[in-house]
Amino acid sequence: MRATVADYDAVIVGSGVNSLACAALLARAGWHVCLLEREGELGGAIKTAELTEPGFRHDVFSAWHPLWVGGRAHAELGDDLAARGLEYLNTELPTATAYPDGAHALLSTDREANTAELDRHAPGDGAAWRDAMDEVGEKADLAFGVLGTELWSSAGASLAFSAVRRLGRRGLASFSAEVVQSSRDWLETTFRSERAHGLLAPWVLHTGLGPDAAASGFMTRVIAFAIEAGGMPVPRGGGARLVDALVRLIEDHGGVCETGRDVERVLVANGRAHGVRVANGGVVTAERAVVCNVTPPQLYGRLLADGDVPASVRDAGMRFRFGRSEMQIHFALSEPPRWDGDERLGKTAIVHVTPGLDGVSRAVNEAERGLLPAEATIVVGQPLTIDESRAPAGRGLLWIQLQELPWRVKDDAAGEIDVGDGTWTESLRERYADRIQSRLARHLPRLESSILGRVVLSPADLQAANINLAQGDPYSGSLALDQNFAWRPFAQQPGHRTPVRRLFHIGASTWPGPGLGAGSGTLVADDLLRPPPAKRAAGRLGALARRGRA
Ligand SMILES: Cc1cc2nc3c(=O)[nH]c(=O)nc-3n(C[C@H](O)[C@H](O)[C@H](O)COP(=O)(O)OP(=O)(O)OC[C@H]3O[C@@H](n4cnc5c(N)ncnc54)[C@H](O)[C@@H]3O)c2cc1C
Numbered sequence: 001m002r003a004t005v006a007d008y009d010a011v012i013v014g015s016g017v018n019s020l021a022c023a024a025l026l027a028r029a030g031w032h033v034c035l036l037e038r039e040g041e042l043g044g045a046i047k048t049a050e051l052t053e054p055g056f057r058h059d060v061f062s063a064w065h066p067l068w069v070g071g072r073a074h075a076e077l078g079d080d081l082a083a084r085g086l087e088y089l090n091t092e093l094p095t096a097t098a099y100p101d102g103a104h105a106l107l108s109t110d111r112e113a114n115t116a117e118l119d120r121h122a123p124g125d126g127a128a129w130r131d132a133m134d135e136v137g138e139k140a141d142l143a144f145g146v147l148g149t150e151l152w153s154s155a156g157a158s159l160a161f162s163a164v165r166r167l168g169r170r171g172l173a174s175f176s177a178e179v180v181q182s183s184r185d186w187l188e189t190t191f192r193s194e195r196a197h198g199l200l201a202p203w204v205l206h207t208g209l210g211p212d213a214a215a216s217g218f219m220t221r222v223i224a225f226a227i228e229a230g231g232m233p234v235p236r237g238g239g240a241r242l243v244d245a246l247v248r249l250i251e252d253h254g255g256v257c258e259t260g261r262d263v264e265r266v267l268v269a270n271g272r273a274h275g276v277r278v279a280n281g282g283v284v285t286a287e288r289a290v291v292c293n294v295t296p297p298q299l300y301g302r303l304l305a306d307g308d309v310p311a312s313v314r315d316a317g318m319r320f321r322f323g324r325s326e327m328q329i330h331f332a333l334s335e336p337p338r339w340d341g342d343e344r345l346g347k348t349a350i351v352h353v354t355p356g357l358d359g360v361s362r363a364v365n366e367a368e369r370g371l372l373p374a375e376a377t378i379v380v381g382q383p384l385t386i387d388e389s390r391a392p393a394g395r396g397l398l399w400i401q402l403q404e405l406p407w408r409v410k411d412d413a414a415g416e417i418d419v420g421d422g423t424w425t426e427s428l429r430e431r432y433a434d435r436i437q438s439r440l441a442r443h444l445p446r447l448e449s450s451i452l453g454r455v456v457l458s459p460a461d462l463q464a465a466n467i468n469l470a471q472g473d474p475y476s477g478s479l480a481l482d483q484n485f486a487w488r489p490f491a492q493q494p495g496h497r498t499p500v501r502r503l504f505h506i507g508a509s510t511w512p513g514p515g516l517g518a519g520s521g522t523l524v525a526d527d528l529l530r531p532p533p534a535k536r537a538a539g540r541l542g543a544l545a546r547r548g549r550a
Helices: 017-029 073-084 111-121 126-136 142-146 154-181 185-190 194-207 216-230 242-251 296-305 312-318 343-347 357-368 427-444 457-466 519-529 533-549
Strands: 008-013 033-036 095-098 103-107 255-258 263-269 270-279 283-294 323-332 352-353 379-380 396-405 451-457 503-506
Touching: 008 270, 017 073, 017 242, 017 283, 017 427, 017 519, 033 283, 073 242, 073 323, 073 451, 073 519, 095 194, 103 111, 103 194, 103 216, 103 270, 103 343, 103 533, 111 126, 111 194, 126 142, 126 216, 142 154, 142 216, 154 216, 185 194, 185 216, 194 216, 194 379, 194 396, 242 255, 255 283, 263 283, 263 296, 283 519, 296 312, 323 457, 343 396, 352 427, 357 396, 379 427, 396 427, 427 451, 451 503, 503 519
Parallel strands: 008 033, 008 283, 033 255, 095 352, 283 503
Antiparallel strands: 095 103, 263 270, 270 283, 323 396, 323 451, 352 379, 379 396
16 A cells, blocks of 8 residues: 655644644644544634534634743744734633632733732732742743643653752752742742632633642743733634644645544554555655554554564553543623622633632542532633624623533532443533523523523533543543653653654643643654754764854
């Protein structure tokens, strides 16, 4: 079956943001790329659709783009994408928490306002906020460097050396201790007010962690800093505009993006990948790289044949663990949501509804023990606060996320819902969504009378929509410490190279993990576009010679 002349330089499996960014970077550098997607649409966990009612444009899965806008792919491709119609909108009110007693805490993009807000809850917390953010800022190159570097590489080693040079041995010891600290430990030793804890703790859910997990403190600080500095950008018209612009960029550089193409096998000969076989027949060959945006169980249990990789790697890939499951609820409303209390809540992009740090911790723990949480953290996204084009004038639209759910439900922590056989049936999904809706109605008294449409996606629906969201895990794999950082996707094969030459592994399951930053796609594009060592050495010699002549 092997073609004498390969069809493409690179074939990319899957069309998530990592694949699209990787393909765009390669295509722009002159590579002939082909991207194959098994579903009917490109974009993976980015999709915008009129899900509920005509004129209401919902971001069905992901919605918020600070990771993309703050990432390197955007830095490199942003102008090209803007030229293809992509425009980002932003807000000064990115997040808040609404508590059951009617109190609230807000975080804006203004350092002074945030200092005053935290002082309002406990005098002295404002100064603690300023100090904490200054400290993240001073080490931002290291903190964001860790999150944007191929850790098992010369770049990873040079980041470690520069950290030693800058911080010294003791400084490095304390920086690395900060990296593994839990969110609870950081919050409780930094801020006096429980309102401050409750403002920040829910954000660890967006990194796949819980507030008591290792490294959740580091993620809390980095996110707090990023939100204050960068707000909550979204593309005008919906997340799909990013996909559209990336696809246009790829195609403008001669690349090909195809849907309905389920890749079932990576073709390997002599320890080297040279193409893929598609389920409904056909082979696509690639001369320089096969890049797979899949989970480890799919890569090692489906796409590679027995014997392509050592059994120890294959077994470890098959044991890769998925994290908690997730539910989405989309509402179309006849009027804008009116929050009880501060009117700024109605202008805030993401409001978390939770009793606070202990509430998040309890709900995470219940989900991890197989229970429907009694009082889940409700992530209330309000995209219309930034982009009015998402719904007809005068209407409301909510994007709700519930990140503390089990895949197999053993029971209901509140003792109210009969969970049946524990699978996510339509009835279980709707009854759990009803509970969330009535809790929300305590903060939004006119919610229930203004609902025009509601669409709920259970963990089972997420898995059915995208094979990478296995078990309804929005982050394609647990981010527990042993599957994170230098151990992602798993300790026996960390990073993006695989035991098969020219076969690369990208996607949320791989480092730097989930989110719209396109980190893994960018790192692999870097790797592929880097000149081979011989050329690099020749380049260095040439530079030395030129310097000698000067
Ligand atoms: C509900 C939800 C909300 C989220 N909200 C946010 C948010 O607001 N902000 C944020 O930054 N992140 C968010 N995330 C996380 C973020 O969206 C994902 O981590 C990211 O989009 C994953 O991108 P990816 O490149 O890994 O691939 P994915 O988007 O998972 O796409 C992978 C694609 O590969 C395809 N594929 C897999 N196997 C094959 C095969 N064998 N052949 C062909 N095609 C294949 C799949 O069909 C899929 O389309 C959210 C995730 C979810 C699920």
